[in-house]
Amino acid sequence: MKTEGMTEDEINRRHAEKMAKKKAAREKMLADKTVEKGLVIVHTGKGKGKTTGAMGLAVRAIGNGMKICVVQFVKGAWETGERRVLEHFPDQCVMKAMGEGFTWDTQDRQRDIAAARAAWDFAKAAIADPSYQMVILDELNIVLRYEYLPLDEVLETLAGKPEMQHVVITGRNAKEELIEAADLVTEMTQVKHPFRSGVKAQLGIEF
Amino acid sequence: MKTEGMTEDEINRRHAEKMAKKKAAREKMLADKTVEKGLVIVHTGKGKGKTTGAMGLAVRAIGNGMKICVVQFVKGAWETGERRVLEHFPDQCVMKAMGEGFTWDTQDRQRDIAAARAAWDFAKAAIADPSYQMVILDELNIVLRYEYLPLDEVLETLAGKPEMQHVVITGRNAKEELIEAADLVTEMTQVKHPFRSGVKAQLGIEF
Known part of the structure; x- marks a missing residue:
């Protein structure tokens, strides 16, 4: 906003006009949005915030009185x-x-596949239950990437989920077909990371 | 991973080797990271997950017994x-x-500036208090973008924060100087948004 040579009053007036226009545009946009349905949400990308973002959604849902299920496909993130x-x-x-x-800790592919299957069976049962208003599949993308679970089975389960249920899937390298099937996809991009300057993993941030 | 023509045993063995290498690389990387300090973290970009990611960090910190302060510069996101x-x-x-x-609801620039100042004074007091191990400044970037607060004052406050305190700043259009000053910056990029297909804001997702 170029404000040189303008009085405070002029700046304020121009601001009010601009904001009124924004408000009208926003209301117009929202008025078109009438469909209500559960969303398939994907958090992917190499940056931070995929799991913590899902956690924030969990908190918001709980605060709104919803019942949720969190299935963690890779140990660690939700441990503490x-x-x-x-x-x-x-x-x-x-x-x-x-x-x-x-x-990379277990190095035992067969055990990982069995564990992924057990977690997925649990998740499938949760997704089939409409009393869960949100199901979070944390780091499912990693399991799909290693082909520990058939992608088709996951897509089929998502296609058959209860209409009002939200499903949140996290993990880098989301499969193209999953992005296709999703309603809301966010890519977290790392712009700057403290590891680069020798800072170690921090309590309350990394774990 | 090309696995055609390989037996399950061969795939498993190769997987174990690959994972062992990954594990060693990861351990080597972590061994270099010895600095412990509070981080300045920025969530920016046009995608979802900036505020919800901060919320996830809040939950993680609380679960780890930390004391935190959340200052919300724009009404709405943390209301419910x-x-x-x-x-x-x-x-x-x-x-x-x-x-x-x-x-865009108030259209009153002077009132917005006064409100931003009041919230910022509260935030400054929290940042000055080392008993807060994390301070979240939600949507501060929007306030800085409209120049409701002097950027210099914010940067100076961040530079003088207690060494072990984490400060998390969210909002699109983060200022270049803030990104410079930050330790960890994530850009949330919108890959796909349900608004495009007429889906309205959803309880538990948008509010």
């Missing part, structure tokens, strides 16, 4: 802080961890 | 669900809302 908070709401939040550790 | 959840932890979480509504 967030788990303790979500455990305050046992009637609203069911959590299930695959619990076999990151794949 | 998340507020109710965070209120379960009154000893660990202080919340302050600027509470004047989105700028």
